[in-house]
Amino acid sequence: MRWQGRRESENVEDRRGMSTGxxxxxxxxxxxxxxxxxxxxMNNGDTSNLQMPDLQQTTPSAGSTxxxxxxxxxxxxxxxxKVVLADTEEVWTKLFARSGAxxxxxxxxxxxxxxxxxxxxxxxSSGPFYCPADNKLYIDLSFYQELQTRFxxxxxxxxxxxxxxxxxxxxxNLMGTSEKVQRMRGRVSQExxxxxxxxxxxxxxxxxxxxxxxxxxxxTADGRxxxxxxxxxxxxxxxxxxxxxxxxxEAQGYSVPETFTHGTSAQRMFxxxxxxxxxxxxxxxxxxxxxxx
Numbered sequence: 001m002r003w004q005g006r007r008e009s010e011n012v013e014d015r016r017g018m019s020t021g022x023x024x025x026x027x028x029x030x031x032x033x034x035x036x037x038x039x040x041x042m043n044n045g046d047t048s049n050l051q052m053p054d055l056q057q058t059t060p061s062a063g064s065t066x067x068x069x070x071x072x073x074x075x076x077x078x079x080x081x082k083v084v085l086a087d088t089e090e091v092w093t094k095l096f097a098r099s100g101a102x103x104x105x106x107x108x109x110x111x112x113x114x115x116x117x118x119x120x121x122x123x124x125s126s127g128p129f130y131c132p133a134d135n136k137l138y139i140d141l142s143f144y145q146e147l148q149t150r151f152x153x154x155x156x157x158x159x160x161x162x163x164x165x166x167x168x169x170x171x172x173n174l175m176g177t178s179e180k181v182q183r184m185r186g187r188v189s190q191e192x193x194x195x196x197x198x199x200x201x202x203x204x205x206x207x208x209x210x211x212x213x214x215x216x217x218x219x220t221a222d223g224r225x226x227x228x229x230x231x232x233x234x235x236x237x238x239x240x241x242x243x244x245x246x247x248x249x250e251a252q253g254y255s256v257p258e259t260f261t262h263g264t265s266a267q268r269m270f271x272x273x274x275x276x277x278x279x280x281x282x283x284x285x286x287x288x289x290x291x292x293x
Contacts (some may be wrong), residue, residue: 001084001157007080009089013136015111016074023270037256039116078110084160086136087226091214093133095165095281106170107136108163110265115140128162130169132178137166151241155234157227160207161272162238172200191258199243199286201262202271204237206284209275232276239268 066074089105096166097105104178109115118133124140131138140169143162148154172178181196212235216227240246248255262268270293275284284293 001162001219001228001231002224003080003083003108003156006083006220006226007086008079009105009108011085011089011105011107012082013107013109014078015109015115015142016078018111019279022261072139075276077144077236081108081110081139081141081159081163084163085167087215087218088164088211090218091211092167092171095210095214104174106130106137107134109136109138110143111138111140113140130166131174135170135173137163137170138228139163140164145239147241151238153234153241155216155230155233155236155237158238159233160231161212161235162212164208165204168204171207172203178201183203194261196287197261198263198267199289199292202292203284204285205263205268205287206271206275207281208235208283209272209277210279210281212272212276213279223265232273235272236269239272240265245269263292 085108089103089234092105093103109117112124114121115129115138117136118128119131119140122129124142128137128139128143130136139162144159147158147162169178178200181200184193184196212227212232216225218226220226243264244260244262245255245257246260247265264269271284271286
């Protein structure tokens with residue numbers, strides 16, 4: 001992705017140097033993270049509105065004390081995600097305007113190790129997440145490296161996909177979709193609610209693809225598209241790496257489809273690609289789709 005020297009979003013809270021007032025115990029190995037996902041989506045409580053984790057992380061972040069080299073890398077990653085956020089603002093502002101609506105951009109919160117949100121407290125091990133209660137995206141930038149190492153999904157556009165997916169949850173929040181799904185809690189069985197959760201996540205993947213489609217029209221100062229030849233493949237590799245089936249098989253040797261909350265690798269790739277190929281937000285009704293792949 002061609003991002004260097006381009007506009008960075010100002011809708012950012014940088015909390016990387018702030019103390020969280022203690023350790024946060026969340027996760028504990030990938031199986032523990034998967035169990036955490038199920039608890040967050042199926043149990044009531046302060047964290048019931050927390051859209052997390054979309055990309056499960058299995059190791060702790062590097063810590064609050066970084067070497068000069070690590071600090072420089074972290075700052076470069078911060079600049080990158082700020083540029084991506086600015087690009088989502090540009091695309092979604094135009095798409096909302098087409099329907100006569102005004103886009104309300106979310107705020108991106110950068111943190112290290114742990115963070116307080118309106119949805120509760122979270123650690124970096126939970127991965128990037130969106131909190132609809134405060135309209136904010138939360139990202140520990142150590143996850144950028146985790147994508148390349150743990151998930152074997154290298155490339156800057158893999159991280160751009162992560163940001164765009166979380167913005168997709170913001171779009172759902174603005175449209176009232178997230179609230180409708182939350183209202184199903186307690187009215188249907190846990191297995192049925194998991195199916196609604198899967199469709200919610202796949203729609204966020206679709207919205208990420210819609211953003212990538214329209215981002216092709218954004219150009220650099222010399223007139224080149226910001227999207228490069230391998231970018232979409234990088235996003236698809238990331239989507240493939242974090243499907244529920246793949247994560248569960250890696251964690252315990254087998255998958256349990258009725259516990260899926262985010263969708264299979266094939267489903268996540270399908271809906272991102274559909275969004276990218278069509279660029280039409282109206283084609284992302286995952287809730288009424290007869291098939292998800």
